[in-house]
Amino acid sequence: MVFLNRTIDTNFFSHLSFFVLQNFQDLEAEKAIMGSIVYCIHHKDGCKWSDELRKLKFQLVSMFHFYIARLMIAHLNTCKHDAVPCSNKCGAMIPRVLMEDHLKYTCAQRRARCDFCAKEFTGHTLEKHTGTCGYEPLYCENKCGMKVQRRHLSQHKLGECAKRLVACRYCNKEFVFDTLGAHHAKCGRFPVACPHRCETAVLPREDLEVHLKDHCTTHLLSCTFKDAGCRFKGNRFSLDKHLEESTKMHLSLMCSVVTKQQHQITSLKSAISKLSLNYTGTLIWKITDYSAKMSEAKAKEGMELVSPPFYTSQYGYKLQASLFLNGNGTGEGSHISIYIKILPGEYDALLRWPFSHSVSFTIFDQTVVAEKACNIVESFIPDPTWKNFQRPSREPDSLGFGFPRFLSHEMVKKRHFVKDNTMFIRVKVDPSKIVAV
Template sequence: MVRSLTHWTKTLSFPARISPNKQREPTLTPTPSNNSVASLTTSNNLNNNNNEINSMMNQSQTSLLSEVNQIYSDPESEKAIMSSVVYCIHHKEGCKWSDELRKLKGHLNTCKHDALPCTSKCGAQIPRVLMEDHLKYTCPQRRARCEFCNKEFSGHGLENHIGVCGYEPIYCENKCGVKIHRRHLSQHKSGECSKRLIPCRYCAKEFVADTLAAHNVKCGRVPVVCPNRCDINLLAREELDTHLKEECTISVLACTFKDAGCRFKGPRFSMENHLEENCRQHLNMMCNVVTKQQHQIASLKNALSRLSLNYSGTLIWKISDFSAKLVEAKNKEGMELVSPPFFTSQYGYKLQASLFPNGNGAGEDTHISVYIKILPGEYDALLRWPFAHSVSFTLFDQSSCPEKACNIVESFIPDPTWKNFQRPSKEPDSLGFGFPKFVSHEMLKKRHFLKDDTMFIRVKVDPSKIVAV
């Protein structure tokens, strides 16, 4: 291809060497018009022509060659310039060519980095080294075939066609794992996809297609046949139990008094006659059931009471609402509070504590009085009498700091000659033995013996006969 000077004088870079027949002179860098920059470095003696060269390079690119011929009328000067050694104008893009200026035009015709018009006439200027890839992959005027439908398109048409080709295999959007042609995707999603939503034909709720079969197994609206083959042909599965219990005329039912012992079984229509004819028999059965249940309840109560008994010989007695009980005791003479019974061991003595909020005997109206009673027990015949265990009463100080608590303790060892400690009769002693002046009402107010209107008293029976001090 033959080029004019305007095509290859874009950027001229001269190496730092000159013709061996000339001396080094100042460098000249002329600047052409809008689209081209010509950088010329010469080693000739051109002092008289510098202004003419600068004027020449500012002229239009189309008349550059004729102007050079006019300016350099001196053949020697023109020869010196054209003999100057220059780099290729594409040396920054990687071209390593370097030679005389007169050979640059010929080099550009073969330079791989020089831009040429696209041979398919798409209007793009493409470097020669990239021309093959451009024609094959990016040129809008290239002809290419779709790899899926094998139709031929222009480059621009192929770009628009990719993504809509009906023969392109794509994965189903429902993530069922199937890869199918785009043109069949709608049909697949509506009629074949295992992940499509399908309404249940019975309950109208939507389910994923591959779970519908499992739903139908337990769907409450699926019609089923009555197992008794009654007059009703079909009914919803969820209504079957109600139908069999309350509606099916052929169902064989057990008598409603079957738990009482009636063994009659028959169809629903005969049940009413059975109940009317056997009314007295059913009543007798129910009376027998009630009697048995009463015995069972009494036995369970006794067993429960045994489980709740205290066999440790120590009772922690919680007395709540003491202020109200004290007021009541002041208005009601001889008011006594009694604790739950407790035992010294599983087969030991049975005891009970009692307390008079307003005092008793010497402590009346000023103190609280505490006593211990011996109650008749199941194993008294096996125990030693008189009762000889030491007994202690402790009123707990409920201080928030346990180290500073100051409990009140009173204890005694029973006198074996006193009748209260002999084997009790069926009617226990009405009072027992204890301390009429256990704690004064004034003392209760001084410390934390009452907290939240509640006091705690410990009654401890010790067979070692050690008196607490």
């Protein structure tokens, strides 16, 4: 295999001629040599030209190198991969296949126009010009979305860009230009006119409220007792005079307000009381500070503790328990006495009288081991002939019905009926146990 080279090496041909002369008489050697394939030196670059050595027409072996050279030169004169000098005389050796691109894009001596200013440059100067052309449009660095020629970019950023930073002329704080209008709408130092057109022409927005309250001479002010019902309106000077002359009227208005508020408070208390009422028919009564209350009961005769009222049902009987820690009647001084009384309720007119449900009292033993607890329970079924179970009047009996000897003081000491200075008593009404009336 032989590769052609543009530069003819005479030593190569001399050696090849000697080799041929020595072996020419050997027909097999001659056949091998003359069958050799000659490739272009640009074969690796993609040139597909090749030819057989036997096609060369020569009579003398000494002329062998001459025909090889002719064959090579004839091909290289047209080989598109062979490098030739640039036709613009830039000094570069360029393969023919790349010459068109070189002349158009990379030749230092090419002539080209700038796409932005349309001026003509050589390739070398165009490269320097690119990136500096004043007519090239560029996006604003502030990201306002505008494209501006490079020569006008500085002016745009200083005076035209919607995203440039500018200072508010009133408060001197900096804002993005396109948000300045929204800032002016709430800027505290923005000048506004008095809405009542007083002698003050303009003033900062943040001072307007104080101006209207303390300085504006034309602003109509309501009387201080407006919420109490006074309907007077006037400017600052007439308001001062009104307050001096209307003291009695204002006092009368305030008294009416106080009376109205007292009724409202009473109504609210009633509503709250109704919301907190017990309608289950069972009361768990927690008695705290037992020691102090027992000492007070011993020192003060007839001291009675009363429970919160409760109902047997939502529309049922209203009841209340009472407790004498130092006893009452036959249990005085030795026992705890407990009673139940019927209070006037909202639905008494709809209920069946006399009251006939069974009532039980339970005092809880608060021992740690629940299985060892020994609760005390007492119950009764009302006697329909006793007046305390009839429909109550607005002033119910002070005592009620119950057990004067419910639990002895000695038993209280023996068991855990009082723990952490607290006692628990349950009062339960059982509507299923009704005495026949």
